[in-house]
Structures are given as C-alpha cells and as structure tokens.
Amino acid sequence: MFKYLIRRLLFSLPVLLAITIIVFALVELAPGDVVDYFRSPETQMTEESAAQLRARFGLDQPVPVRYLNWLGSVLQGDLGYRFVDGRPVAQVIGQRLGATTLLVGSALVIGIVIGVPLGVFTSLRQYSSWDFFLTGVSFLGISMPAFIAGIFGLYVFAIKLNLFPTGGMRPVDHAPSLFESLHYLALPAFILGLQHIAQYMRYTRFSMLEVIRSDYVTTARAKGLTEQAITWRHVVRNAILPVVTVIGFSIPGLVVGAVFTETIFSWPGMGTLYLDAVRGRDVPLLMGMNLVIAAAVLLVNIATDLAYAVVDPRIRYD
Amino acid sequence: MKKYIAPLILVLLVVSLSFSALEAQDAGGGGTLVGAFDVGPGGAPLIRPFMDTAGRTWLSKIWTPLVSWNADATGIEPQLATSWEANEDASSWTFHLREGVLWHDGEAMTADDVKFSLELAFHPEAATQYSSFSQLSAAQFVGGEAYAAGEADAIEGIVVVDDLTVQMDFVNPNPRLPFSLIFAWVLPQHALADLAPADYQTTDWFYTSPIGTGPFMQDEFVQDQFWALVPNPNYWNGAPKLDRLINRYFADETAALLALEGGEIQFTYASADVALRMQDDPNVVLYSGPSGVTNYFIFNQRIPAFQDVRVRQAFLYAIDRQAIAEAIMGGTVELVPCIAALPGMHPAADQLNDYAYDPDKARELLAEAGWDASQEFELVTYYNNQQSLDTMAAAQQYLAEVGINVTPLAVDVPTYNSYFYTGEGWDISYRGVGATLVYPWQFYIEGGFEVTSGETLMGPAFPELEEMMVAAQAETDPDRFIEQLQGICQYQNEQALEGYMWTATRFGVAANTLQDFYWFPAQGGGPYADHAELWSVGS
Numbered sequence: 141m142f143k144y145l146i147r148r149l150l151f152s153l154p155v156l157l158a159i160t161i162i163v164f165a166l167v168e169l170a171p172g173d174v175v176d177y178f179r180s181p182e183t184q185m186t187e188e189s190a191a192q193l194r195a196r197f198g199l200d201q202p203v204p205v206r207y208l209n210w211l212g213s214v215l216q217g218d219l220g221y222r223f224v225d226g227r228p229v230a231q232v233i234g235q236r237l238g239a240t241t242l243l244v245g246s247a248l249v250i251g252i253v254i255g256v257p258l259g260v261f262t263s264l265r266q267y268s269s270w271d272f273f274l275t276g277v278s279f280l281g282i283s284m285p286a287f288i289a290g291i292f293g294l295y296v297f298a299i300k301l302n303l304f305p306t307g308g309m310r311p312v313d314h315a316p317s318l319f320e321s322l323h324y325l326a327l328p329a330f331i332l333g334l335q336h337i338a339q340y341m342r343y344t345r346f347s348m349l350e351v352i353r354s355d356y357v358t359t360a361r362a363k364g365l366t367e368q369a370i371t372w373r374h375v376v377r378n379a380i381l382p383v384v385t386v387i388g389f390s391i392p393g394l395v396v397g398a399v400f401t402e403t404i405f406s407w408p409g410m411g412t413l414y415l416d417a418v419r420g421r422d423v424p425l426l427m428g429m430n431l432v433i434a435a436a437v438l439l440v441n442i443a444t445d446l447a448y449a450v451v452d453p454r455i456r457y458d
Numbered sequence: 459m460k461k462y463i464a465p466l467i468l469v470l471l472v473v474s475l476s477f478s479a480l481e482a483q484d485a486g487g488g489g490t491l492v493g494a495f496d497v498g499p500g501g502a503p504l505i506r507p508f509m510d511t512a513g514r515t516w517l518s519k520i521w522t523p524l525v526s527w528n529a530d531a532t533g534i535e536p537q538l539a540t541s542w543e544a545n546e547d548a549s550s551w552t553f554h555l556r557e558g559v560l561w562h563d564g565e566a567m568t569a570d571d572v573k574f575s576l577e578l579a580f581h582p583e584a585a586t587q588y589s590s591f592s593q594l595s596a597a598q599f600v601g602g603e604a605y606a607a608g609e610a611d612a613i614e615g616i617v618v619v620d621d622l623t624v625q626m627d628f629v630n631p632n633p634r635l636p637f638s639l640i641f642a643w644v645l646p647q648h649a650l651a652d653l654a655p656a657d658y659q660t661t662d663w664f665y666t667s668p669i670g671t672g673p674f675m676q677d678e679f680v681q682d683q684f685w686a687l688v689p690n691p692n693y694w695n696g697a698p699k700l701d702r703l704i705n706r707y708f709a710d711e712t713a714a715l716l717a718l719e720g721g722e723i724q725f726t727y728a729s730a731d732v733a734l735r736m737q738d739d740p741n742v743v744l745y746s747g748p749s750g751v752t753n754y755f756i757f758n759q760r761i762p763a764f765q766d767v768r769v770r771q772a773f774l775y776a777i778d779r780q781a782i783a784e785a786i787m788g789g790t791v792e793l794v795p796c797i798a799a800l801p802g803m804h805p806a807a808d809q810l811n812d813y814a815y816d817p818d819k820a821r822e823l824l825a826e827a828g829w830d831a832s833q834e835f836e837l838v839t840y841y842n843n844q845q846s847l848d849t850m851a852a853a854q855q856y857l858a859e860v861g862i863n864v865t866p867l868a869v870d871v872p873t874y875n876s877y878f879y880t881g882e883g884w885d886i887s888y889r890g891v892g893a894t895l896v897y898p899w900q901f902y903i904e905g906g907f908e909v910t911s912g913e914t915l916m917g918p919a920f921p922e923l924e925e926m927m928v929a930a931q932a933e934t935d936p937d938r939f940i941e942q943l944q945g946i947c948q949y950q951n952e953q954a955l956e957g958y959m960w961t962a963t964r965f966g967v968a969a970n971t972l973q974d975f976y977w978f979p980a981q982g983g984g985p986y987a988d989h990a991e992l993w994s995v996g997s
C-alpha cells in the first residue's frame with residue numbers, strides 16, 4: 141500500500157506540472173493583464189507609466205521566462221505576491237482555504253450522510269411511492285444550478301423564515317461560539333450539498349439495484365439469511381464501491397459549486413477569491429490557486445483509490 | 459419615615475440611571491451601525507490611502523485629508539486645513555492647519571505629518587496611484603523632479619513653516635490646487651517613519667493597526683469579512699455617537715441587499731432598478747445623487763467614416779435616447795449634451811443641439827456622407843449589468859433602422875482596456891467617464907481628447923478643442939473658467955465628437971432606524987462631509 145501511494149504521488153507530479161503549464165498558457169492567452177485592470181476612467185495612466193508598471197510586475201519578460209521564474213519560486217516554497225494588493229499568495233490562499241475546506245467538506249458530509257442512505261432506502265422500495273417521490277425530488281436537486289438553489293434557499297430560510305443568517309461566516313459584534321459558527325455554516329453547506337445528496341442518492345440506488353439482482357444475493361437469500369443481513373453485509377458493501385468513485389469525482393464539482401455558494405452567502409473562501417483573481421488578471425494568485433486546487437484534486441483521486449481497499453477487501457495495492 | 463423611603467429609593471434610582479446614561483453617551487451610546495460601505499462603484503474593499511481610486515467613504519472614517527468635498531460634492535470644505543491662500547499667480551499656497559487635532563494614539567498632528575504624507579505619496583518606490591487621480595505630481599513642486607528621480611530626500615517645495623502651517627511652492631501656477639488635495643490623506647509620521655516606501659504596497663498596517671485623525675479608530679479587522687471601528691473620543695469635530703461602526707464585505711450587491719432585508723446590516727449601495735423597487739418600502743430610506751459619470755459612445759476615429767461630422771450626428775439622431783432613458787433606465791438618468799455630466803458645465807439650451815430622435819434626418823445625413831450600409835462595426839463595452847446590455851441591444855436596433863450595423867460585445871475590464879487603450883479591437887465603445895464641476899479635467903483626459911503617446915484615445919487630435927482646453931486650464935478667474943468649460947461643451951455638442959447619452963443617478967439604501975445618517979454617491983466614495991460623528995442607530 142505504501143509503495144503504491146508513493147508511486148501514485150510520483151506519477152502525479154508530471155500531471156501537476158502539465159496543469160500549471162496549461163493554466164499559465166491559458167492565462168496568457170486571455171486578453172488584457174493586471175495593468176489593464178488597474179486602468180479606469182478615474183485614473184490617468186500614460187503608456188509610459190503603464191510600461192513601467194508592467195516592468196515592475198515582470199510582465200515585460202517573455203512568457204516562458206515568466207513561467208520558469210514562477211516555477212523556480214514555487215520549488216523554493218514561494219508562491220509569490222499578488223499583483224493587485226501585494227499580499228503574499230500563500231498567506232492569502234491560506235486564509236481562504238480553511239473557509240472553503242470547511243464549506244466543501246461539510247457539503248460533502250451532508251451529501252454522503254443523507255444521499256447514500258436515501259439511495260439504499262429507495263432501492264429497497266423500488267417503484268414504491270417513496271421511490272417515485274424521492275427520485276422526483278432528486279431530479280429537481282440535480283437539475284437546479286447552485287446559484288438558483290442558493291438564492292432560493294437564502295430568500296426562504298434566511299429572509300422569510302429568519303432561521304439562518306443571510307451570509308458571512310460569523311457574527312460581527314462578538315466572537316462566535318461553536319453553535320453560532322455552525323449556524324452560519326448550516327445553510328450554505330446544505331445548499332451546496334443539495335445537488336450531491338440527489339446525485340449520491342441516484343448512484344447508490346442504481347448501484348444497489350444492480351447488486352440486488354446478483355446471483356450471490358439470491359444464494360445468500362436461499363441460505364436463509366435475513367433481509368437485513370443480506371442488505372447490509374452483501375448488497376451495500378458491494379454497491380458502495382462505484383459510489384465511492386462518484387463521490388471522489390464529484391469533489392472538483394463541489395469546489396466549482398462553492399464559487400457560486402460563496403458569492404451568494406458572502407462566504408470568504410477560495411471561490412470568490414478565484415473570481416477576483418480572474419477579473420484582476422492576478423497571475424501569481426491564479427497560478428497559486430490552480431496549483432493548490434489541482435494538487436487537492438489529485439490527492440483526492442489517490443485517496444478515492446485507497447478508499448476502495450477499505451470498502452472492498454478484494455482490492456489490494458501491493 | 460417609611461413613607462419617604464420609597465420616593466427616596468426612586469429618586470436614587472433615577473439619579474443613578476441618569477449617571478449611567480451620561481456615561482454611555484461619553485462612550486458613544488448610539489448603537490452599532492453595520493453597513494456595506496464598499497459595495498457599488500464608490501467602494502473598494504481593503505484599498506489603502508493614495509491607492510484609493512474608490513473606497514474613500516470608508517477610508518474617511520479613519521483618516522482625514524486637508525480638505526474634502528462638501529456634502530453633495532459641489533464644493534470643498536475644510537478638514538485638517540481650516541484655511542488656505544495662494545500668492546498672486548497661484549504658484550505658492552499656504553495651508554493653515556486645525557489646532558488641537560490628535561492622532562488616535564493621542565499624539566498631536568502637525569505640519570510635519572502633512573509634508574511626510576505628501577512625500578510618501580510621491581515617493582518613487584512607494585509607487586502609489588495618487589498622481590493619477592489627483593492630477594498632482596511631484597514634478598509640479600519646486601524641487602519635486604529631483605525627488606521623483608530619487609536624487610533628493612525631500613521635496614523642496616513642501617515647506618513646514620511652523621507646526622500648523624504648510625507652504626507648497628510650484629514650478630507653474632496651480633489655480634485649483636485645493637481640489638487635488640481632497641485625496642491627500644494625512645498619515646502619522648511618528649507611526650510610519652520606519653516604513654520603507656518600497657513596503658508601502660505590502661504593509662498590513664493600514665488594516666491591522668491604523669492610526670488616523672478620523673472620527674473612528676481601530677477595533678477589529680477580520681480579513682475578507684468585516685472591519686469594525688470604535689469612536690475616537692478625541693475627534694476634533696466632537697466624539698461620535700455610535701458605539702461601533704462596522705463595514706461588512708459582500709461579494710456582490712445582491713448579497714448585501716439580502717442582508718439589509720434580513721436586518722443584519724443597515725446600509726448598502728443599490729443599483730437603480732433595485733432602488734426603484736424599494737422606494738415604497740417604509741422600512742428603508744433611499745439616498746440618491748448624480749453619479750457625475752457621463753455614459754457615451756466613443757467612436758474609433760482611426761476609422762475614416764467616423765471622421766465625418768455628419769456620420770456622428772446621424773448616430774445621435776438615430777437613437778431615441780429619451781425612450782431608452784425611460785424604458786430601460788427607469789427615468790433615473792438625465793440626457794447630456796456633451797461629455798460633461800454636470801449642468802453647470804452646459805451652456806444655455808438654445809446654444810445646444812438636443813439631437814432629438816429623428817431617423818429621417820439620420821438617413822439624410824448618412825446619405826450626404828456617402829455612408830456604406832454594408833459595413834459592420836463592433837460595439838464594445840465593459841458594462842455587464844442588465845441595464846447596459848439592454849441599452850446596447852436597443853441602440854443596435856435603432857442604428858440598424860438607419861443603416862448603421864453594430865454588434866454589441868460586453869467584456870471584462872482588462873479585456874476592454876487591452877482593446878481600448880491600444881486603439882485596436884474596437885470600432886465604437888459604450889463607456890463612462892466621471893468628474894465634478896470643481897475638478898472637471900477628467901472629462902477631457904479620459905473623455906478621449908487629450909493627446910498622450912502621440913494621439914488621442916479616439917485616434918486623431920482635435921487642435922481646436924485642445925486649444926480651448928489649454929486656455930481653460932490656465933484660467934484663474936472662477937467665472938471665466940466656467941464660461942470656457944461651457945464653450946468646450948458647445949463645441950463638442952456641435953461636432954458630435956462622441957455619442958453623448960446621459961448621466962445616471964446612483965442610490966444608497968438605509969434602514970429607517972438610522973438617525974442623522976448621510977450618504978452621497980460621490981465619485982470614488984468622496985471623501986465628502988458626511989459627519990459620521992453624528993450618526994446613530996435608533997429603535
């Protein structure tokens with residue numbers, strides 16, 4: 141297992157490198173740069189001062205040189221400084237990463253804890269009223285974009301019912317208690333997790349129905365095992381494997397969904413920061429964030445593969 | 459005796475409560491005001507002094523300039539400077555500072571702080587944007603060129619006469635200097651003396667431990683979430699009434715408006731369509747004012763067709779500006795005859811062409827100009843809000859009816875500027891430029907007429923207009939200055955140098971519980987006289 145882990149990590153490095161090259165190239169292909177972002181009808185910037193500013197940011201150098209400079213700094217553990225406000229990129233990402241991890245992690249847990257059991261529940265009651273109802277609701281959940289769900293949830297639960305705060309991560313007039321922090325987290329995490337509840341429920345239901353029809357389940361039933369034992373010992377354990385894959389693959393989607401949720405709920409995470417970085421052509425921040433996100437996705441993929449071994453003893457990585 | 463005990467207790471209770479109330483008033487007592495002060499075009503979260511193209515409403519709660527706009531940005535008011543005078547040719551100015559002003563840490567503010575602040579703003583290594591929006595550069599001061607080149611440690615032309623007097627000497631006359639000093643925040647030398655100018659852009663002092671002379675001082679700053687201030691008991695205009703003033707950060711206007719509706723904040727900016735929907739809500743108070751921004755179509759006159767005045771005039775006749783103003787902008791805009799947004803800069807109506815909607819006249823002018831109706835033009839903008847997109851679509855429709863074919867394209871700011879400032883990638887552009895009557899030069903600089911790097915933003919130079927601008931800029935008599943601005947407006951109107959559309963009204967929405975609160979949509983957020991020391995929150 142350890143050797144496998146090391147091998148996967150080593151294989152991930154060229155992938156990570158390729159991602160940074162592609163992202164850097166894409167950022168360069170986009171029209172405009174940070175100096176263009178700074179120009180506004182309220183500022184008088186001559187071509188000379190624009191050129192000085194570009195030189196100050198190193199934007200007067202060829203693209204490959206700039207990429208290699210960036211890569212060299214990263215290899216020394218330095219993600220550089222934001223163009224827009226001069227703050228260290230690592231510090232800025234560090235401040236936001238915790239908030240996004242909390243939000244995405246909570247949404248993931250909500251998705252799994254509610255979605256998977258509901259999938260099991262509906263699969264055991266195929267074509268029942270519950271099955272039709274929950275399947276219908278799940279279609280609604282899957283097809284509702286995160287920003288629509290966010291605004292709807294905010295309007296109903298925060299404005300009309302006044303059950304949750306409208307946004308932010310904590311109260312502004314005192315230090316938050318754990319309960320208050322959870323109160324602020326609950327609505328955005330649930331909204332972000334909503335689509336995934338539906339998704340996990342659908343996949344679990346499908347996977348369960350596949351397994352239920354297997355010969356070994358019929359055999360287990362013929363041996364006289366109770367339905368409960370068949371379901372939990374034989375069906376769920378085998379059906380969960382593809383669901384783990386889906387959960388692993390859905391994490392990048394959760395991060396994307398977080399962009400909208402964070403914007404709507406003023407959640408100070410990576411999503412809104414990413415939008416700011418794109419709008420400001422803040423190359424060091426964009427590269428830093430993409431590096432962190434790409435590394436996180438690669439690690440999650442490895443973790444997902446490792447999770448197979450946990451849920452299915454037949455899988456060994458030696 | 460017993461019958462006196464109860465009244466005695468009552469009297470003691472009332473007296474003690476009165477003392478408690480008095481104590482509370484000393485410490486504020488006006489409640490906590492939470493606002494989204496950096497939402498909207500006048501806001502800019504986490505901006506630092508001298509980099510503040512916007513966000514000055516919040517900055518002015520902590521720091522104070524020598525002078526500021528008055529309440530409706532039609533003139534200037536004394537702040538840290540109480541009076542000022544110039545010599546005969548306005549090449550030397552003397553500013554008299556307010557007596558007894560203390561920094562938040564109790565140190566006295568002096569003329570040395572003013573000199574220190576200006577020299578920091580102009581320091582080549584600090585790389586501030588102060589010059590770009592104040593139109594004041596180090597080189598304008600006596601000895602300033604050497605300072606800007608790094609050959610001198612100080613600007614010779616900024617002279618500390620005594621603790622409360624600063625003299626500024628210029629190479630050339632500077633008749634409207636006080637307007638440039640509106641953005642000159644005074645920073646504490648004793649707190650920042652050790653700050654290397656090269657670290658100006660990266661220091662977090664401005665957020666974590668700022669010291670100013672403003673009405674409020676630092677309480678708590680939580681990155682990307684909120685910034686809380688408490689009253690400055692030594693504020694020179696009286697201790698503020700609020701207990702706490704908090705600026706909450708929102709990713710967009712919608713999130714802030716929902717927080718206002720949910721009662722979590724008491725103030726935010728609102729775009730015109732939202733503000734109009736809220737105008738009948740008894741729980742809110744609308745604040746509004748002219749944006750000082752002219753929205754207009756600018757022609758890339760590197761394209762020969764747009765060099766013909768008849769084509770440009772036809773463009774204006776072809777679009778029913780009044781209909782768009784009412785149907786799309788909800789009547790919240792005023793049509794303008796030239797680039798200047800403010801009526802004071804417009805000559806009398808009988809001296810102007812109103813370019814009332816007349817598609818026949820437009821077709822006639824185009825025919826005279828030999829217009830080729832098969833041409834296609836790209837109409838680029840950086841405005842991405844729905845009203846602007848609808849405006850572009852309506853203009854496209856109107857123009858198509860007379861044979862001018864345009865394709866609207868909305869892009870983000872860096873993309874737009876990469877096209878616009880190089881003169882390539884755009885044919886016509888819908889944009890905005892803002893200025894105020896007392897400092898109108900921005901209209902001409904960013905309006906596209908000033909020659910920089912060999913050409914104007916539109917391409918060709920306009921020598922006649924340039925001559926009028928130079929004459930106005932040198933004018934020292936205020937009345938003649940206005941007359942000259944009106945002459946420029948008339949010329950632009952006649953020549954239809956650009957497709958002048960309108961100036962918009964901007965709105966702020968506040969909870970009706972706020973008392974003595976004031977907000978004005980001054981460009982970049984001011985600073986203007988909002989007397990935040992008087993604000994309080996009622997029940």
